[in-house]
Amino acid sequence: MKYLRVLIALLIIPAAAGLSLSLFEVIIDLGKNVSQKAVPFWAGAGSYFLFQVIFFKPVRTYVFGHELTHALAGLLSGARLKKFKVSASGGSVELTKTNVFITLAPYFIPIYTVLLIVIFWAGGKFWELEQYRPVFLFLAGFTLSFHFGLTHFALMQGQSDLKHFGVFFSGVLIVLINCLVLVALFKALFPGEVGLKHYFLNSWGKTLLITNYAAGAAKKLWSYSR
Numbered sequence: 001m002k003y004l005r006v007l008i009a010l011l012i013i014p015a016a017a018g019l020s021l022s023l024f025e026v027i028i029d030l031g032k033n034v035s036q037k038a039v040p041f042w043a044g045a046g047s048y049f050l051f052q053v054i055f056f057k058p059v060r061t062y063v064f065g066h067e068l069t070h071a072l073a074g075l076l077s078g079a080r081l082k083k084f085k086v087s088a089s090g091g092s093v094e095l096t097k098t099n100v101f102i103t104l105a106p107y108f109i110p111i112y113t114v115l116l117i118v119i120f121w122a123g124g125k126f127w128e129l130e131q132y133r134p135v136f137l138f139l140a141g142f143t144l145s146f147h148f149g150l151t152h153f154a155l156m157q158g159q160s161d162l163k164h165f166g167v168f169f170s171g172v173l174i175v176l177i178n179c180l181v182l183v184a185l186f187k188a189l190f191p192g193e194v195g196l197k198h199y200f201l202n203s204w205g206k207t208l209l210i211t212n213y214a215a216g217a218a219k220k221l222w223s224y225s226r
Helices: 002-033 035-054 059-076 100-107 111-124 130-157 167-189 196-225
Strands: 081-087 090-095
Touching (some): 002 035, 002 167, 002 196, 035 130, 059 081, 059 090, 059 111, 059 130, 100 167, 111 130, 111 167, 130 167, 167 196
Antiparallel strands (some): 081 090
16 A cells, blocks of 8 residues: 555646646736735735744644644544544544544645635625625635644644655645645635636646656656666
């Protein structure tokens, strides 16, 4: 299984790269073309990083969200929750089963941003909240930066989660799924400015280009080695 996971990771690298490059273009377009609509979002994103640099890293809040995501992923996968623990030194969740989704979910699901979107959407069914959209977008940017800032920090400290299915396989999968989750979040936040069809067609084209380039490079290496 170890070598099979490595093979799968190698095969999906072009897709992960294609999705990443297309996502970068989406982010650039949001920064250039959305004008006033995206200002609160980018202000929120920048505010969190300033907060982290000037004040502190809210690690305990991150750990709670991290373990909550493990727990929710487990419940969605049919597991039963046996233990949920969060402390200043770390946290842990004990479930009756595990799988790739449960193990890696905290690294590609920004739980606080997702909860914020769900609350705003549900609240909009009962109250008129459009006037609060700038505040909502600010908090969305803030929580998204919080997620990526502290996820990067956690990964730099070393995470045993990635070792369960192999660091290489887990890393490639995290990159790929992060792209899908992020473009879905951007679509939810800016429905009129982000086109999923264009994103996936663009990603597909880049994936084919990268695959063809890699195949050509592999053929050259093979011919030189003979």
